Amino acid sequence: MQVSIDSTLLERDRTWSQLMRAAQSGERTAYERLLRDVTPFIRSIVRRHCNNRADIEEMVQDTLLTLHRVRHTYDPARPFGPWLAAIASRRSIDALRRRVRVSKFEAPEDGAYETFADAAANSDLEAVRSSEEIAQMLGRLPPKQREALEALKLKEMSLAEASVSSGQSVAALKVNAHRALKALRALFHERSP
Amino acid sequence: MTQTDDLIESLAADLTPVQPLRPPPLRALLWFAVVAVIALLVVWPFANLSIFMGRMQVPRIALECAGSLFTAIASIVAAFELSIPGRSKRWAALPLAPLVLWLGASGMGCLANGMGMPLAHGESPHCFMFIVGASAPLSIALFWMLRRARPISPLPVAALATLGVAASAATLLQFFHPFDITVIDLAFHLAAVGCVVLLGAALRRPLLSAQ
Numbered sequence: 236m237q238v239s240i241d242s243t244l245l246e247r248d249r250t251w252s253q254l255m256r257a258a259q260s261g262e263r264t265a266y267e268r269l270l271r272d273v274t275p276f277i278r279s280i281v282r283r284h285c286n287n288r289a290d291i292e293e294m295v296q297d298t299l300l301t302l303h304r305v306r307h308t309y310d311p312a313r314p315f316g317p318w319l320a321a322i323a324s325r326r327s328i329d330a331l332r333r334r335v336r337v338s339k340f341e342a343p344e345d346g347a348y349e350t351f352a353d354a355a356a357n358s359d360l361e362a363v364r365s366s367e368e369i370a371q372m373l374g375r376l377p378p379k380q381r382e383a384l385e386a387l388k389l390k391e392m393s394l395a396e397a398s399v400s401s402g403q404s405v406a407a408l409k410v411n412a413h414r415a416l417k418a419l420r421a422l423f424h425e426r427s428p
Numbered sequence: 429m430t431q432t433d434d435l436i437e438s439l440a441a442d443l444t445p446v447q448p449l450r451p452p453p454l455r456a457l458l459w460f461a462v463v464a465v466i467a468l469l470v471v472w473p474f475a476n477l478s479i480f481m482g483r484m485q486v487p488r489i490a491l492e493c494a495g496s497l498f499t500a501i502a503s504i505v506a507a508f509e510l511s512i513p514g515r516s517k518r519w520a521a522l523p524l525a526p527l528v529l530w531l532g533a534s535g536m537g538c539l540a541n542g543m544g545m546p547l548a549h550g551e552s553p554h555c556f557m558f559i560v561g562a563s564a565p566l567s568i569a570l571f572w573m574l575r576r577a578r579p580i581s582p583l584p585v586a587a588l589a590t591l592g593v594a595a596s597a598a599t600l601l602q603f604f605h606p607f608d609i610t611v612i613d614l615a616f617h618l619a620a621v622g623c624v625v626l627l628g629a630a631l632r633r634p635l636l637s638a639q
Contacts, residue, residue, distance in 0.1 A: 261445030270436040296435050303439045305578050307446035308512050321514035325580045393431055399438045 251315040277323045284327035296395030298323045383411035452508035475603035495530025496599045503592030511577035537609035552616040559620035562597035571635045582632040590628030594621040
């Protein structure tokens with residue numbers, strides 16, 4: 236039984252290795268098949284580090300992006316599984332560390348999400364209700380910051396998707412989105428002192 | 429269709445052919461070839477080879493030199509290996525044995541000199557400057573090669589690379605070090621190696637992160 240499982244895993248690794256070799260030479264169909272085939276494998280590794288579904292998908296996407304970026308480092312003469320597993324583990328650990336770092340400086344504020352029956356109590360929100368005004372303020376942001384904010388906050392893309400669509404790195408996206416929010420806050424204060 | 433499916437589609441659509449990296453030992457060899465050429469062009473004309481050869485007749489000094497040389501080789505090979513995902517973490521231990529040999533032989537030198545005041549301790553700051561100064565251009569060349577792999581764990585790669593570079597510089601220093609090592613010399617050498625490694629580790633992200 237064990238021999239049969241081993242030979243199946245070996246066969247699977249051989250297939251992935253062949254697909255990756257084809258991907259390195261630019262075959263898109265082989266690459267797409269490889270990425271679809273390895274996604275459950277990546278997910279199983281990420282699950283060892285995290286049990287939140289949304290976070291798992293984010294880590295899986297981050298791993299796929301890293302795989303894409305470092306695909307030239309795969310040596311077709313070596314097994315594919317350990318190469319991919321190392322990337323998935325690394326990305327999961329990095330994401331968890333990032334989370335711990337962020338949670339040290341941020342705390343959820345439930346009141347921030349509350350709205351009140353009395354419209355006057357929501358005056359801050361009312362003040363910026365006009366979508367035209369918001370669009371105008373967005374227009375005053377630098378293009379990269381606007382792009383990051385639109386992708387992450389308005390279109391609700393994941394970091395990985397936003398990175399692909401905008402061409403900005405994940406780190407740059409985070410920085411630009413943060414700066415954009417800061418700039419918007421300043422603009423809001425400016426118009427309603 | 430999920431966001432992950434969309435991502436897979438866009439990654440496949442963006443695919444371009446890539447040239448797989450050469451095996452790490454071969455890339456390490458290439459770097460040493462560059463260093464050897466630099467050493468021949470820069471060191472050879474200024475080094476006092478007869479004094480160097482004379483010092484190499486002393487087994488302890490020859491061991492010290494071999495220790496620093498093999499520390500350089502082992503560290504650089506390990507750095508190239510660890511820059512590739514999935515390589516064993518045990519590569520990081522490769523420079524340990526030559527490092528112990530290097531430090532041991534240097535320590536023996538201090539003992540042989542009676543731990544006393546050095547003959548030429550005024551030269552020690554120059555040794556420091558030489559190791560740090562020579563490490564800078566060697567590091568640039570090495571990090572330029574290493575960043576091609578876009579290491580996913582940059583810390584061990586940067587630390588090993590800079591240890592290798594500092595050990596290479598310390599080996600080159602032997603050509604300009606006509607006196608035996610003293611405690612102060614050793615302290616300056618170690619401080620220089622430590623500075624280079626710490627600087628490399630601190631700058632790992634800008635030096636090794638993907639373009």
